[in-house]
Amino acid sequence: MKSSSLSSYPIDFLKKLLKDMLLIRRFEEKCGQMYGLQKIGGFCHLYIGQEAVAVGSIAALDLNRDYCLTAYRDHGHALACGLCPNGLMAELFGKATGCSRGKGGSMHMFDITKGMYGGNGIVGAQIPIATGMAMRFRYKKEKGVVLCFFGDGAIHQGVFHESLNLAKLWKLPIVYICENNQYGMGTDFHRVSAVEDLSIKGAAYNIPGKQVNGMDVLEVYEEVLSAVNQAKEEGIPTLIEAKTYRYKGHSMSDPGKYRSKEELESYKQQDPILILKNQMVDAKILTEEEYQSYDEECKNISNESVRFAEQSPEPSLSSLYEDVLA
Amino acid sequence: MAVMTMVQAINSALETKLKEDPDVLCYGEDVGVEGGVFRVTENLQKQFGEARVFDSPLAESGIVGTAVGMCIAGLRPVVEIQFCGFVYPAFNQILSHVARMHNRTRGRYRMSMVIRFPYGGGIKAPEHHSESMEALYAHIPGLKVVIPSNPYDAKGLLISAIESDDPVLYLEPKKIYRAIKQDVPDEKFTIPLGQAKVMQEGQDLTLVSYGAMIREAQKAVVMAKKEGYSIELIDLRTISPIDRETLAQSIRKTGRVLSVTEGPKSFGVGAEIISIANEEAFLNLEAPPTRLAGFDTVPPYPRGEGWYFYPPERIFYEIKKLMDF
Ligand SMILES: Cc1ncc(C[n+]2csc(CCOP(=O)(O)OP(=O)(O)O)c2C)c(N)n1
Ligand SMILES: [Mg+2]
Numbered sequence: 001m002k003s004s005s006l007s008s009y010p011i012d013f014l015k016k017l018l019k020d021m022l023l024i025r026r027f028e029e030k031c032g033q034m035y036g037l038q039k040i041g042g043f044c045h046l047y048i049g050q051e052a053v054a055v056g057s058i059a060a061l062d063l064n065r066d067y068c069l070t071a072y073r074d075h076g077h078a079l080a081c082g083l084c085p086n087g088l089m090a091e092l093f094g095k096a097t098g099c100s101r102g103k104g105g106s107m108h109m110f111d112i113t114k115g116m117y118g119g120n121g122i123v124g125a126q127i128p129i130a131t132g133m134a135m136r137f138r139y140k141k142e143k144g145v146v147l148c149f150f151g152d153g154a155i156h157q158g159v160f161h162e163s164l165n166l167a168k169l170w171k172l173p174i175v176y177i178c179e180n181n182q183y184g185m186g187t188d189f190h191r192v193s194a195v196e197d198l199s200i201k202g203a204a205y206n207i208p209g210k211q212v213n214g215m216d217v218l219e220v221y222e223e224v225l226s227a228v229n230q231a232k233e234e235g236i237p238t239l240i241e242a243k244t245y246r247y248k249g250h251s252m253s254d255p256g257k258y259r260s261k262e263e264l265e266s267y268k269q270q271d272p273i274l275i276l277k278n279q280m281v282d283a284k285i286l287t288e289e290e291y292q293s294y295d296e297e298c299k300n301i302s303n304e305s306v307r308f309a310e311q312s313p314e315p316s317l318s319s320l321y322e323d324v325l326a
Numbered sequence: 327m328a329v330m331t332m333v334q335a336i337n338s339a340l341e342t343k344l345k346e347d348p349d350v351l352c353y354g355e356d357v358g359v360e361g362g363v364f365r366v367t368e369n370l371q372k373q374f375g376e377a378r379v380f381d382s383p384l385a386e387s388g389i390v391g392t393a394v395g396m397c398i399a400g401l402r403p404v405v406e407i408q409f410c411g412f413v414y415p416a417f418n419q420i421l422s423h424v425a426r427m428h429n430r431t432r433g434r435y436r437m438s439m440v441i442r443f444p445y446g447g448g449i450k451a452p453e454h455h456s457e458s459m460e461a462l463y464a465h466i467p468g469l470k471v472v473i474p475s476n477p478y479d480a481k482g483l484l485i486s487a488i489e490s491d492d493p494v495l496y497l498e499p500k501k502i503y504r505a506i507k508q509d510v511p512d513e514k515f516t517i518p519l520g521q522a523k524v525m526q527e528g529q530d531l532t533l534v535s536y537g538a539m540i541r542e543a544q545k546a547v548v549m550a551k552k553e554g555y556s557i558e559l560i561d562l563r564t565i566s567p568i569d570r571e572t573l574a575q576s577i578r579k580t581g582r583v584l585s586v587t588e589g590p591k592s593f594g595v596g597a598e599i600i601s602i603a604n605e606e607a608f609l610n611l612e613a614p615p616t617r618l619a620g621f622d623t624v625p626p627y628p629r630g631e632g633w634y635f636y637p638p639e640r641i642f643y644e645i646k647k648l649m650d651f
Contacts (some may be wrong), residue, residue, distance in 0.1 A: 024538065041449075041450030041451070042449060042450045042451030042452060043455065061616070094630075103452070103626055103630075104452065105451070105452045107452070108452070110574065121453065121454050122412065122414075122415075122451070122454060123384055123412075124384070124415075137415075153355075153383075153384040154384060154479070156383035156384050156385045156388075157384060157385055157386075157387075157415065158385060158387050158388065158415070159415075160362050184355070184356075184384050185355065185356050185360070186356050186359065186360035187355070187356050187359070187360065187381050191359070191381055192381055192382070192383040192384070193383070246358065258359065258360060268556070269594055315626075317633055319630075320623050320626055320630055320633060320634065321621070321623055322623065324622070324623045
């Protein structure tokens with residue numbers, strides 16, 4: 001489906017999509033820098049290139065009620081849900097002011113007051129969990145929906161199949177979004193998938209599947225919105241495959257030898273931020289100066305998050321034993 | 327002979343067995359083209375072809391489950407799981423089938439597989455990327471659990487593991503994957519499973535460890551020597567079945583035992599070592615058998631790693647306490 005003309009959207013909505021994507025981009029670039037400076041330890045998976053998927057999908061949610069779950073590449077989803085960049089950066093730094101109080105790190109961003117029910121380090125973990133959360137809406141007869149994000153690697157875990165069967169059987173309001181960025185770590189998805197079109201994997205459970213261009217934020221938004229409505233109104237789950245691409249390595253320690261420079265460059269030509277920006281400039285609802293000022297703003301927010309994280313206290317030694325048992 | 331890191335030594339062991347035995351196969355996530363997350367299987371696909379060294383989909387339960395079938399049908403799979411914390415999707419296979427198939431079929435099926443995975447801290451990552459869960463597996467009858475502490479042992483033990491007709495969980499201390507270089511023969515050699523190694527003889531106290539903690543224990547031994555204590559250092563090498571005999575002999579001689587392990591303290595390998603001291607050397611004991619281990623909590627994110635993974639000073643402090651008892 002091609003995104004309908006810009007004119008059908010309020011200008012503020014379009015600007016928000018653009019700014020949200022830009023903030024993710026700049027925040028992630030900052031993370032990359034901070035990782036290089038060893039301010040961030042362990043693993044750090046950047047979302048650069050995939051911004052349109054989280055932003056377009058999450059724009060279809062009512063974050064006061066709906067739930068969003070994802071994997072470890074979660075900074076983008078967290079920002080799109082409106083988590084405070086300061087708390088995210090502090091979490092990455094392992095500081096006590098982090099959104100998981102410095103104990104979760106890059107892969108475990110949570111804020112249930114913002115509908116963000118977490119990143120997950122275990123590939124595929126969120127799929128049955130999200131499915132269970134959707135049960136609440138059906139059971140309580142509430143009009144809510146769950147968005148469950150996962151990758152082209154995760155789709156091969158057994159729990160994916162178990163969950164889709166349950167979702168259909170129990171008529172759960174859930175939208176499964178497979179972010180196909182073409183690689184699971186260093187492995188090209190073609191090498192490990194029996195089918196090329198991942199959206200057909202719902203068919204065995206009579207779950208409708210759609211492929212969308214994950215570099216086009218409006219196309220993502222429209223498809224997810226219609227799936228969200230179907231889930232809320234009729235209890236019909238959907239599987240969406242968003243075709244996307246990550247510009248950076250799998251994690252910060254990935255030399256990226258498994259793909260060509262040309263491939264990477266060709267995706268950068270379809271950059272999700274540039275697509276929307278150019279559409280808006282062409283439609284004369286955005287000027288270059290405005291865009292630059294948004295960009296400045298996002299850079300400032302990212303810099304401020306680093307300052308906040310730097311100045312935040314370390315977790316205490318006693319916090320080691322906190323929250324092991326309730 | 328070549329100077330090798332542990333990563334290279336493990337690669338060399340796999341190469342040796344792939345060359346020698348056409349029934350040996352290696353697979354797992356990113357194992358083929360990429361050569362594994364830690365590059366342990368680097369170049370093996372180039373050398374032995376995609377039929378023998380290959381990428382699997384991201385599906386641990388499937389990886390280990392298919393290995394069970396391959397073993398029954400006469401192959402020798404060596405599978406890689408990327409981190410200790412990612413074994414759990416396959417835990418059902420390991421406990422229900424890998425560990426029991428031999429017994430269930432009264433010896434007719436041999437689970438001739440090796441499940442390799444890196445374990446332990448040192449990379450400042452939380453939980454699943456840093457944990458040390460060998461005690462879980464050692465608790466399951468029907469499995470062998472092996473952990474090398476240096477490149478030489480890594481090669482000899484892995485070759486034995488691949489040749490073993492029992493299923494072997496082979497845990498690799500990622501902290502020292504590249505930290506130690508050692509002369510390792512290019513040719514084939516084996517180190518028997520189930521045998522601990524006395525790394526250094528001593529009279530006053532038996533220090534028992536394995537994997538990455540051996541290095542810390544060695545530093546503590548040096549500190550103790552300066553204080554005039556003679557420490558006997560034992561590298562378990564095989565966690566299960568544990569080498570009771572070597573432990574018993576040493577503890578009877580020294581009368582004191584301290585175990586140094588990384589995983590959570592309660593119900594861990596240290597508890598087993600203390601039990602052996604009680605059962606085999608009770609009348610020789612000069613001080614309470616004691617264990618040092620990680621905290622009973624989830625391995626914390628970066629800032630906490632220094633607290634969770636204790637330094638040689640703490641081992642030395644504990645040695646002193648036992649000597650002064
Ligand atoms: C159960 C489990 N197995 C393996 C891993 C190691 N691992 C982390 S990410 C990843 C690749 C996942 O690829 P995909 O689902 O496509 O997500 P992407 O990284 O592309 O966002 C792997 C193998 C893990 N975290 N959990
Ligand atoms: Mg992927």
